[in-house]
Amino acid sequence: MPTEVNNIEELAIKDYKYGFETDIETDTIPKGLNEDIIRTISAKKNEPEWMLEWRLKAYRHFITLKEDPRWANITFPKIDFQDIIYYAAPKQKPVLDSLDEVDPELLRTFEKLGISLQEQKRLTGVAVDAVFDSVSVTTTFKEELSKLGIIFCSMSEAIKEHPELVKKYLGSVVPYTDNYFATLNSAVFSDGSFCYIPKGVRCPMELSTYFRINTSGTGQFERTLLIADEGGYVSYLEGCTAPVRDENQLHAAVVELVALDNATIKYSTVQNWYPGDIHGKGGVYNFVTKRGACRGVNSKITWTQVETGSAITWKYPSCILQGDNSIGEFYSVAVTNNRQQADTGTKMIHLGKNTRSTIVSKGISAGRGNNSYRGLVRVHKKASNARNFTQCDSLLIGDKCGAHTFPYIEVANPTAKVEHEATTSKIGEDQLFYLRQRGISQEDAINMIVNGYCKEVFRELPMEFAVEAQKLLSISLEGSVG
Amino acid sequence: MEKTKSKDWYLSSFKAIQESLNGSASLTTNGKSATPFHDIRKQAIARFEKIDFPTTKNEDWKYTNIAPILNYNFTPVAGAEVSAADIEKFLIPNLKTSLIVLLNGNFSPKLSKIHLESNGVRIESFRNLLRIEPDFILEHFAKYAQLENGFVAFNTAFADDGAVIYVPDNTIIDNCIHILNVITAEAENILSQPRNLIVAGRNSKIKIIEGYHSISENVSLTNVVNEIIIGESAEVELYRIQNENLNSFHINRTQAEQKKGSVFTHYSVSLGGRIMRNDTNTVLDDENCTANLYGLYLTEDSQHIDNHTLIDHAKPHCQSNELYKGVLNDNSRGVFNGKVFVRKDAQKTNAYQSNKAILLSNEALVDTKPQLEIYADDVKCSHGAAIGQLDEDALFYLRTRGIGKEEARTVLIRAFANDIFETIENEALHDYLNNLVFAKLK
Numbered sequence: 001m002p003t004e005v006n007n008i009e010e011l012a013i014k015d016y017k018y019g020f021e022t023d024i025e026t027d028t029i030p031k032g033l034n035e036d037i038i039r040t041i042s043a044k045k046n047e048p049e050w051m052l053e054w055r056l057k058a059y060r061h062f063i064t065l066k067e068d069p070r071w072a073n074i075t076f077p078k079i080d081f082q083d084i085i086y087y088a089a090p091k092q093k094p095v096l097d098s099l100d101e102v103d104p105e106l107l108r109t110f111e112k113l114g115i116s117l118q119e120q121k122r123l124t125g126v127a128v129d130a131v132f133d134s135v136s137v138t139t140t141f142k143e144e145l146s147k148l149g150i151i152f153c154s155m156s157e158a159i160k161e162h163p164e165l166v167k168k169y170l171g172s173v174v175p176y177t178d179n180y181f182a183t184l185n186s187a188v189f190s191d192g193s194f195c196y197i198p199k200g201v202r203c204p205m206e207l208s209t210y211f212r213i214n215t216s217g218t219g220q221f222e223r224t225l226l227i228a229d230e231g232g233y234v235s236y237l238e239g240c241t242a243p244v245r246d247e248n249q250l251h252a253a254v255v256e257l258v259a260l261d262n263a264t265i266k267y268s269t270v271q272n273w274y275p276g277d278i279h280g281k282g283g284v285y286n287f288v289t290k291r292g293a294c295r296g297v298n299s300k301i302t303w304t305q306v307e308t309g310s311a312i313t314w315k316y317p318s319c320i321l322q323g324d325n326s327i328g329e330f331y332s333v334a335v336t337n338n339r340q341q342a343d344t345g346t347k348m349i350h351l352g353k354n355t356r357s358t359i360v361s362k363g364i365s366a367g368r369g370n371n372s373y374r375g376l377v378r379v380h381k382k383a384s385n386a387r388n389f390t391q392c393d394s395l396l397i398g399d400k401c402g403a404h405t406f407p408y409i410e411v412a413n414p415t416a417k418v419e420h421e422a423t424t425s426k427i428g429e430d431q432l433f434y435l436r437q438r439g440i441s442q443e444d445a446i447n448m449i450v451n452g453y454c455k456e457v458f459r460e461l462p463m464e465f466a467v468e469a470q471k472l473l474s475i476s477l478e479g480s481v482g
Numbered sequence: 483m484e485k486t487k488s489k490d491w492y493l494s495s496f497k498a499i500q501e502s503l504n505g506s507a508s509l510t511t512n513g514k515s516a517t518p519f520h521d522i523r524k525q526a527i528a529r530f531e532k533i534d535f536p537t538t539k540n541e542d543w544k545y546t547n548i549a550p551i552l553n554y555n556f557t558p559v560a561g562a563e564v565s566a567a568d569i570e571k572f573l574i575p576n577l578k579t580s581l582i583v584l585l586n587g588n589f590s591p592k593l594s595k596i597h598l599e600s601n602g603v604r605i606e607s608f609r610n611l612l613r614i615e616p617d618f619i620l621e622h623f624a625k626y627a628q629l630e631n632g633f634v635a636f637n638t639a640f641a642d643d644g645a646v647i648y649v650p651d652n653t654i655i656d657n658c659i660h661i662l663n664v665i666t667a668e669a670e671n672i673l674s675q676p677r678n679l680i681v682a683g684r685n686s687k688i689k690i691i692e693g694y695h696s697i698s699e700n701v702s703l704t705n706v707v708n709e710i711i712i713g714e715s716a717e718v719e720l721y722r723i724q725n726e727n728l729n730s731f732h733i734n735r736t737q738a739e740q741k742k743g744s745v746f747t748h749y750s751v752s753l754g755g756r757i758m759r760n761d762t763n764t765v766l767d768d769e770n771c772t773a774n775l776y777g778l779y780l781t782e783d784s785q786h787i788d789n790h791t792l793i794d795h796a797k798p799h800c801q802s803n804e805l806y807k808g809v810l811n812d813n814s815r816g817v818f819n820g821k822v823f824v825r826k827d828a829q830k831t832n833a834y835q836s837n838k839a840i841l842l843s844n845e846a847l848v849d850t851k852p853q854l855e856i857y858a859d860d861v862k863c864s865h866g867a868a869i870g871q872l873d874e875d876a877l878f879y880l881r882t883r884g885i886g887k888e889e890a891r892t893v894l895i896r897a898f899a900n901d902i903f904e905t906i907e908n909e910a911l912h913d914y915l916n917n918l919v920f921a922k923l924k
Contacts, residue, residue: 396858405853408851409850409869411847418870422863
């Protein structure tokens with residue numbers, strides 16, 4: 001056995017392949033956080049007065065908050081919020097008419113990342129909004145989508161072009177007072193994606209946002225707002241990477257989803273921020289607030305996430321099941337290797353009648369990683385016939401990692417049916433033996449078992465993403481296997 | 483008259499009684515206490531002064547608001563007089579026991595009937611033993627139940643009487659030992675703080691029943707701490723029956739420490755009390771230990787029952803089983819928090835936990851948090867929690883056989899609750915518990 005263990009340790013270290021830095025001219029503002037900075041951000045983006053007011057309201061609330069929340073099962077040093085650049089944008093011509101005008105360096109970056117900004121990628125049928133540092137660089141397929149009445153653009157554009165929608169929905173799911181990082185985001189958010197699916201429209205392609213932190217010392221604070229009007233359907237993907245840096249970078253995003261009557265939203269994330277090196281140096285702090293409101297009857301929101309990156313992941317994509325018969329789903333694979341920490345899970349708040357929720361969470365801990373599932377299932381008094389099924393499994397690889405579950409179940413209605421199951425185990429010796437005996441190498445065998453373990457989540461991902469997720473998983477775990 | 487703040491009230495009553503407390507007959511002039519035992523008490527009161535009673539801001543007390551307890555100033559009552567007939571109804575029929583009676587937390591030599599089956603066995607009053615053999619108490623007292631919450635510190639500071647059971651190595655005690663706690667009708671707002679110590683030697687075997695009852699409907703507070711040390715290959719079974727009146731408050735901390743190959747089996751039956759909280763913790767401190775924690779709570783009215791368990795797998799090759807069930811009626815509230823902790827070295831751990839609750843009314847509420855914290859990799863741990871109502875199909879099946887709706891419901895609830903007692907071998911005890919549960923379900 002010892003030889004194999006050595007193998008594992010060696011295997012565990014594989015380079016983060018998205019760690020390159022793009023040499024591109026950026027327009028940054030000074031470090032620090034104060035009212036002037038917020039005014040500067042707002043001015044740079046030519047925002048209307050009401051938006052600035054909203055930001056300032058959030059900022060004034062932010063300064064009343066004492067400190068960042070520490071209740072999660074993660075540890076990190078105090079963050080100096082004055083030492084962060086809150087706005088960095090690639091220098092560019094004011095308006096881009098076509099992709100040709102985009103800085104070629106930038107295009108190369110996204111090409112390296114495998115993002116289909118280019119025309120030839122049209123075949124893959126994914127519309128992309130790419131966010132580089134703080135600003136949305138380009139949005140593809142806009143025209144085609146607009147024929148259907150679908151609005152898919154950057155947040156800044158939406159604020160200017162569709163203020164009535166933004167005013168109506170921004171902060172309606174995650175109010176600016178929601179939590180420390182959501183408040184910070186509300187004050188300083190720089191850009192993000194906006195999407196509106198009109199009544200009865202089924203979005204014909206996958207929509208996607210790609211986030212990239214590039215500039216050193218910046219934080220990324222994007223804000224995504226997605227509205228599916230009555231009977232609308234949309235599947236939305238999100239991917240993230242960052243260059244390798246010794247410092248910790250802060251990513252504090254807010255995502256709000258609103259599903260009206262009979263609407264369906266599928267939101268998938270493959271998060272692969274830089275996780276830091278083997279000693280836990282550097283890496284992204286991923287402190288994200290994601291929440292969806294199933295406002296209408298029969299509405300449905302599905303969160304699928306594959307979390308392999310970030311030094312620290314702190315996120316709880318949640319569903320507020322307001323409409324009768326609405327459905328919330330959460331599928332998650334979270335991997336922690338080396339010194340990564342993750343405290344992630346979901347909240348399912350059952351308010352309407354006959355609401356249903358499903359939670360499938362698969363945690364994988366390797367190296368010295370610590371992985372926690374934290375979830376809340378709350379059935380309110382009036383939510384009769386609510387149904388929840390939760391399964392959270394943890395897989396441990398190596399003896400220095402930890403796996404934890406903190407499920408909270410609160411039921412105030414007797415007709416509710418709530419089930420929770422959790423298991424924690426290591427990879428079965430007999431499963432391994434079976435595969436090895438058939439001539440499959442130790443590492444392939446483990447990959448196979450891990451992939452099988454995550455299958456329930458992967459099959460919820462759109463095709464292209466599922467493949468990427470599987471690859472990511474094997475990279476994240478490489479060498480950690482014993 | 484304005485009520486004194488609870489903390490201040492108890493702090494001043496500590497000052498008043500510390501001189502009369504046993505173990506510190508007098509304080510010497512330079513302020514030092516006369517005995518090391520009293521030093522522990524003083525540390526505990528200092529700790530209590532610092533941390534106070536828990537609030538819902540404390541994660542461990544998130545779902546249990548103890549504010550109603552602080553509306554009263556509880557006072558200890560010594561020297562209560564109760565006749566044997568008064569406590570007759572609290573005894574377990576057809577069961578041979580050694581009986582220790584604690585009235586308001588004080589040992590009653592008159593009512594207790596202790597049979598020492600073999601040499602070296604001790605079944606004693608805590609106060610008595612502290613007087614004649616303080617070293618024995620000091621060896622274990624406050625060594626296991628940490629003062630992390632205000633109630634434990636409170637009990638430790640006021641520790642004065644209770645039951646001490648010591649079983650020497652290689653000794654098996656056939657009869658159950660019944661620690662019968664009774665709150666008397668003598669006064670209102672009685673404070674009872676028994677402190678029990680159970681030490682089971684190597685290869686010993688012992689069954690203990692811990693009963694809690696009240697004679698009147700008066701408001702009272704019982705705040706009990708049990709410390710249990712289970713020697714190598716010893717087996718300890720503890721049956722905890724909490725059936726005080728519906729106006730009473732009950733806080734309990736049971737802390738077990740298990741040595742190599744030992745087995746700790748704990749049954750907790752919670753029926754009475756307006757607010758009741760159990761903290762049942764065990765540390766599996768050596769290899770091949772087994773811990774079985776079973777619990778049943780039935781609530782009605784506006785009862786609030788909170789069961790917290792902590793199984794600390796500190797060493798490898800241990801196993802734990804946990805099954806808690808609850809039936810909640812009216813506007814009562816149930817809380818279950820089961821924490822399984824597997825430390826770094828505790829490889830080959832098997833831990834199983836299950837929590838099930840049935841809500842019978844629209845107003846009842848249940849909050850459950852099964853929690854696993856695992857730092858070792860070669861483990862098998864699982865937990866399950868289910869909350870629901872009675873199975874419609876089963877109900878229908880019974881009704882098709884001509885069984886009335888109410889009766890069918892009763893049958894199903896009984897069957898649900900009965901599960902917990904299935905593993906009890908002693909027939910008299912099994913029947914007694916079943917009857918108790920059935921009586922409550924009516």
